[in-house]
Amino acid sequence: MKEYDIVIVGAGIAGLTAAIYAVRAGKSAIVLEGKMEGGQIINTINIENWPGDMRVTGVELIRKIKAQAEELGAEIDYVNVEKIVKAKDGFEIFGDMDEKFKAKAVILAMGTDPRKLSDEMMKDAGKRPVSYCATCDGALYKGKKVVVVGHGNSAEHEIKYLKGICSEVYNIHHDEKIPEDAEAIFVAIGRIPATECAKEIVEIDARGYIVAGEDCHTSCTGVFVAGDCRTKDLRQLVTAAADGAVAATEAVHFLS
Ligand SMILES: Cc1cc2nc3c(=O)[nH]c(=O)nc-3n(C[C@H](O)[C@H](O)[C@H](O)COP(=O)(O)OP(=O)(O)OC[C@H]3O[C@@H](n4cnc5c(N)ncnc54)[C@H](O)[C@@H]3O)c2cc1C
Structure with a gap:
């Protein structure tokens, strides 16, 4: 079983930003991604509200952020997380192909999935x-x-x-x-939070979002949440990135 200070679930903008902040604070961190890094913005060809870039595609933006996280020392692995369990001295994270990871803190950044047709x-x-x-x-x-x-x-x-x-x-x-x-x-009938893998460890509201305020703390000590899967009003790239920074900083405080 591989062990890390922080395991981050989801390689969207929230998870990748959390990884940047975690490794820059001297912690070992891995991002586990179930599909393809980038999340929901990956298919957008014209982002106009990312500060510093008048026009950028989702692919370009994510490529840069992923490269930055890896260059700073974060690991990224392709694992679809099925379950997270509280252990005696941290957490155990299980993938759906029997992968197992251990972490002292966890950041949930699973975003949302498209709502399916009836x-x-x-x-x-x-x-x-x-x-x-x-x-x-x-x-x-x-x-x-x-x-x-x-x-x-x-x-x-x-x-x-x-x-x-x-x-x-x-x-x-x-x-x-x-x-x-x-x-x-x-x-295109809306989106639903991808929070199934966390439902046994943190409080989830009636709509499926993980309950947390701006400090990104969940109902479980040592588990933090970032991005669109959190209860919040504005689900955008900048707010997901901001959550990633806050969640990682809070996780680092928790570890020390
Ligand atoms: C069509 C469209 C256009 C948009 N345009 C803009 C825009 O122009 N500007 C803007 O600011 N915002 C835009 N948004 C919103 C923006 O994309 C989101 O707010 C942002 O991407 C959320 O990032 P996130 O990291 O929280 O989640 P996501 O991007 O959803 O990433 C979550 C990641 O977690 C992974 N994951 C989920 N479950 C698991 C699991 N169990 N195990 C492992 N991995 C898992 C997913 O595969 C995904 O890669 C747009 C959204 C859409 C759908």
């Missing part, structure tokens, strides 16, 4: 492809008719992107019928 709508979609990312899959439907399900900011983003590629972009609510001639369905 079973009824999946039935309505039939054999037609369902995607949760226009930037990833839009090009596959060049010149075709597609539908975007959802009406929030993310749906607007998807519609704008697909209009540059597809011959027709319909837009419907999550309880409307899918147009028969739509050849692919793009879903």
